[in-house]
Amino acid sequence: MASDRGVEVEGLSKTFRIPHEKRATVFETLAGALRKNEYEVFNVLEDVTFSVTEGECVGIIGDNGSGKSTLLKVIANILRPTKGRVAVRGRMTPFLELGVGFQPDLTVRENVGMYATIMGLSNGMIRDRIEDVIEFAGLGRFEDAKLKNLSSGMQVRLAFSTAIQTDPDILLIDEVLAVGDMEFQQKCFEVFKRYRREGVTILFVSHDLGAVRRFCDKALLLSHGRQVAFGETGDIIDRYVYGGEGRDRPEGARTEGGGSGATGEEVVAAQPEAPPIEEAAAKPRRWGDGRVVIAEVELLDKFGARGERFSSFDPMTVRIRYYAKERVADPIFGIALYDDMGRHLYGTNTELKDHPIESVQGEGKVDLQVARIPMLAGKFFLTVAAHTRDGKPYDWLDKQYSFEVVPAGRDAGIIEVPCRWARE
Amino acid sequence: MLHRAMALVRGQKLITPTHLRDIYGYRDLILRLAWSDFKLRYKNSILGFFWSLLEPLLMLLVLYVVFSHLMKIQVEHYQLFLLLGIILWNFLDRGTSMGIFGIVGKPALVQKVYFPRDVLIISACTTALMMTALEFIVFVAFMAVFGVAPTAAVLYFPLIFALLFVLVYGLSLALSALNVYFRDVQFIWRVILQAGFFATPILYPITIFPADLQRVVMANPMARIITTSRDSVLYGAAPAAGDLAYVALAAVVILLAGYLIFDHFEPGFAEEI
Numbered sequence: 030m031a032s033d034r035g036v037e038v039e040g041l042s043k044t045f046r047i048p049h050e051k052r053a054t055v056f057e058t059l060a061g062a063l064r065k066n067e068y069e070v071f072n073v074l075e076d077v078t079f080s081v082t083e084g085e086c087v088g089i090i091g092d093n094g095s096g097k098s099t100l101l102k103v104i105a106n107i108l109r110p111t112k113g114r115v116a117v118r119g120r121m122t123p124f125l126e127l128g129v130g131f132q133p134d135l136t137v138r139e140n141v142g143m144y145a146t147i148m149g150l151s152n153g154m155i156r157d158r159i160e161d162v163i164e165f166a167g168l169g170r171f172e173d174a175k176l177k178n179l180s181s182g183m184q185v186r187l188a189f190s191t192a193i194q195t196d197p198d199i200l201l202i203d204e205v206l207a208v209g210d211m212e213f214q215q216k217c218f219e220v221f222k223r224y225r226r227e228g229v230t231i232l233f234v235s236h237d238l239g240a241v242r243r244f245c246d247k248a249l250l251l252s253h254g255r256q257v258a259f260g261e262t263g264d265i266i267d268r269y270v271y272g273g274e275g276r277d278r279p280e281g282a283r284t285e286g287g288g289s290g291a292t293g294e295e296v297v298a299a300q301p302e303a304p305p306i307e308e309a310a311a312k313p314r315r316w317g318d319g320r321v322v323i324a325e326v327e328l329l330d331k332f333g334a335r336g337e338r339f340s341s342f343d344p345m346t347v348r349i350r351y352y353a354k355e356r357v358a359d360p361i362f363g364i365a366l367y368d369d370m371g372r373h374l375y376g377t378n379t380e381l382k383d384h385p386i387e388s389v390q391g392e393g394k395v396d397l398q399v400a401r402i403p404m405l406a407g408k409f410f411l412t413v414a415a416h417t418r419d420g421k422p423y424d425w426l427d428k429q430y431s432f433e434v435v436p437a438g439r440d441a442g443i444i445e446v447p448c449r450w451a452r453e
Numbered sequence: 454m455l456h457r458a459m460a461l462v463r464g465q466k467l468i469t470p471t472h473l474r475d476i477y478g479y480r481d482l483i484l485r486l487a488w489s490d491f492k493l494r495y496k497n498s499i500l501g502f503f504w505s506l507l508e509p510l511l512m513l514l515v516l517y518v519v520f521s522h523l524m525k526i527q528v529e530h531y532q533l534f535l536l537l538g539i540i541l542w543n544f545l546d547r548g549t550s551m552g553i554f555g556i557v558g559k560p561a562l563v564q565k566v567y568f569p570r571d572v573l574i575i576s577a578c579t580t581a582l583m584m585t586a587l588e589f590i591v592f593v594a595f596m597a598v599f600g601v602a603p604t605a606a607v608l609y610f611p612l613i614f615a616l617l618f619v620l621v622y623g624l625s626l627a628l629s630a631l632n633v634y635f636r637d638v639q640f641i642w643r644v645i646l647q648a649g650f651f652a653t654p655i656l657y658p659i660t661i662f663p664a665d666l667q668r669v670v671m672a673n674p675m676a677r678i679i680t681t682s683r684d685s686v687l688y689g690a691a692p693a694a695g696d697l698a699y700v701a702l703a704a705v706v707i708l709l710a711g712y713l714i715f716d717h718f719e720p721g722f723a724e725e726i
Contacts, residue, residue, distance in 0.1 A: 045724065054637035102723070106567040109720040126565045134493055146485045147566055 034119030034198045035230055036081040036104060041113035043074040043099055043254075072254050073099045076113070079249055079259045083119075083198075086231040088241035088262060090269055091251035097234045100251070101125065101201050104232065119198030119230070122148055126203075128188030133177035137168055140176050141191050148195045158194050166190040185213065193220045199230045211441070238266050238340070239436040270338045270435055271330045314427050321357050321389060321415040321423035325350040326430050328411075341405050341437040342445065347397040349413055351424075356390040360423060364397060365412040367428055368443065374409070380418065403445045406436040472569065479572045486572070487579035490551075494580070505584065506591055509539055520656055528658050530601055530687055533592075537686060538655035538679050540588045545621055545675060546646055548581035552625025553632050553639050556722055564723045571715060574629050578622045604689035610682055613692065617678050619704040626711030630718040633725050654679060674703035
């Protein structure tokens, strides 16, 4: 047989036909035979081509509804391609859901046997390993209990410890890691690491970009069923996070404005976006005497492009474009950072950072360079202000700017504390 | 090993020697699915098992009283004649009724994992076979009670029953696939089964009909399966070669038709279910 294992997907398209009128019975079909039944055609996947060679781990990323799961199901042969070809060489095990075929009325032991068989283990292997499986799930005392009497956490543990007994050549994983607590996720990662070491080819659908970055050699980015990019993981994640590719633009997303050419009056007239936080509507969102006007604030990623999503630990620049009709001496520019609960996380300004600005007049810009975004994940709001040395605001934009941080690692919490472990 | 390392190019047809070999590779799964369904049906209890035997026995009692005493049907070993007919018909009834839900009744197995879908249908028919096997134990006990000893002709019976299994499997393939797309197939099939029960010589011997009508009734393969079974098990008569050939042909044709229909609808199962 074919010497090297892997998966090849060539020009794959998958179309769902959604009839306007669902005919689910013989009766309806006969009754409706004379009328034409029209279909709504929905392209879930369009012309996807990539190949995975033996031992590679490929992450499939993209927004909800981009066709990730459908792609996995087509590779698993559960759905059939409308066009194109999928070739799978090697024994394949799909982890699309844990505990497929579990019967609540059968005992733990019987369910392990059943599920293991579905996952492709032979009876002999099951006999040898069943004790270990039940032990590993921590259910030694419950092996003759009916499955329905176990908690859902126990059932997931049981399913997982059964599923990992398979030794496939190719593993398909769909968001399995999204269920379970931290400890369980940790266990999952250990197992996937083991599979990787053993040279198992893995296709991995996930929203957890940190996990994809850590595990996958390559990544495939899908957007609305189309293949945006396939290549080295870091590049693809950057394209997803910064490129705006494969993402639905959020409503009211900032677009490049007239920018530097704007006069003071125009800028004041062009109010920034709707308030990011609900309560903010009641409070004024912008105030100041307007002697210095903040014309525009750009959040720049490591490629110097504007964006609203940033990877944790990446650099970022906050570029403040201002305009002063008349000369203003000794202005101070500052920012304040808030989380999505409105908690004040951080604040600084040109004075605190000892970067005095003698005076401003006309247009200009000042950059705040963040070498490394310390927040791990979440949505954050930014206040940008220009004021006098004694705190009288020229222009104060309260929490008017927001951005999102996507995780790059697996540390828990809100911010990264720079640290390392040492022993002896 | 259940899965074997092999090149899988999608879109292969199901009726190929390769596929039959694959199915054989899935025998562990078929048996385990069948066995777990069997257990679930009896709720894991001995009592459940007796209840399930009680049903055909009660039916037997009622039919026996009605037909042998009220309608004066004169048949040698009428109790056994009736019981064998009911058991064989029950196998058809159960096998197809369970087979018809083989796909729509197991959405998780169709949508979340892949194995050849006909595995589900074979396992449903196997569950029915297990239940029928229990009834045959009762039948053998009845034979002993009524002092009917089988002759060498009984050796034909496994062959006849195997043909019945093929026939039931073929029907189940077609029905299960159709039922995914047309959910009223299950109701239509129940009506057909009801009618079939009376149109098949289960309660009565075929000889109650005039000769030309007999030919019409015997066009039904079930009629031939039941009469030849009775001959071989109860009356020590080898079945006519013509009858066997007819049944075998019918079974094979239905199996092929079943696979063609199943094959046609199979790619859409996960979407339509």
